[in-house]
Amino acid sequence: MSSIADNIRSVTRRIQKATEAAGRTDGSVRLLAVSKTRPAEDLRLAAAAGQHAFGENYLQEALDKMEALADLPQLEWHFIGPIQSNKTRPIAEYFQWVHSVDRLKVARRLNDQRPEDLPPLNICVQVNIDEEASKSGCHPGELDDLAAAISDLPRLSLRGLMAIPDPDQSEDALRASFHRLARALENLQKNPQVTGPLDTLSMGMSGDLELAIAEGATLVRVGTALFGPRDYSR
Numbered sequence: 369m370s371s372i373a374d375n376i377r378s379v380t381r382r383i384q385k386a387t388e389a390a391g392r393t394d395g396s397v398r399l400l401a402v403s404k405t406r407p408a409e410d411l412r413l414a415a416a417a418g419q420h421a422f423g424e425n426y427l428q429e430a431l432d433k434m435e436a437l438a439d440l441p442q443l444e445w446h447f448i449g450p451i452q453s454n455k456t457r458p459i460a461e462y463f464q465w466v467h468s469v470d471r472l473k474v475a476r477r478l479n480d481q482r483p484e485d486l487p488p489l490n491i492c493v494q495v496n497i498d499e500e501a502s503k504s505g506c507h508p509g510e511l512d513d514l515a516a517a518i519s520d521l522p523r524l525s526l527r528g529l530m531a532i533p534d535p536d537q538s539e540d541a542l543r544a545s546f547h548r549l550a551r552a553l554e555n556l557q558k559n560p561q562v563t564g565p566l567d568t569l570s571m572g573m574s575g576d577l578e579l580a581i582a583e584g585a586t587l588v589r590v591g592t593a594l595f596g597p598r599d600y601s602r
């Protein structure tokens with residue numbers, strides 16, 4: 369059985385190789401460790417191996433882990449799961465990043481509920497890049513208006529875009545989906561109504577991070593390759 373520390377090393381190596389193969393600057397792609405369903409002790413092991421950014425999908429589970437790991441103040445928490453609008457307050461209070469904002473109502477609530485003593489909350493807009501019927505994420509055609517509206521919210525910092533492409537497509541089609549997300553970010557960067565750092569493309573997971581990096585990912589969200597297969601029965 370390989371250890372979490374070994375897995376972090378091998379995923380980091382994969383990221384480095386893909387970054388180099390794409391002719392991009394070493395260090396331009398961050399690793400977000402997706403720790404949904406993992407016990408706090410697994411995150412502690414990852415932190416001991418130098419991994420400090422964690423992505424969580426389920427609010428209560430994340431809050432429990434934050435409490436269990438409160439002795440590690442350097443941890444950075446990213447919310448990456450679907451957001452119920454009545455659950456925004458703890459997200460605004462306890463996370464540094466949210467990757468799954470797909471509607472203005474949620475963005476407004478996060479803005480209003482972000483505590484004054486904290487820096488603005490880092491936001492990625494989730495885009496339904498393959499326009500799948502049952503998927504979360506804003507429709508690509510709605511992105512300009514949503515991003516412009518989020519730009520006007522002072523307690524949010526619009527960092528970029530996130531997508532989870534349809535996994536049941538060919539490698540070429542998957543790469544085309546990543547390419548469309550990268551183009552969508554470029555378009556926002558040129559849009560005078562949209563302001564914010566706009567420096568983040570959150571795309572690529574355990575099975576496809578190389579394709580995502582080839583298309584410009586700046587942050588890959590990796591679970592299985594770090595922690596092993598998930599057991600949802602727990």
Ligand SMILES: *Cc1c(COP(=O)(O)O)cnc(C)c1O
Nearest residue numbers: 402448573574589590591592593
């Ligand atoms: C679970 C999850 C991941 C990680 O997927 P793996 O295939 O385990 O690497 C990435 N992003 C989101 C939004 C997820 O829910």
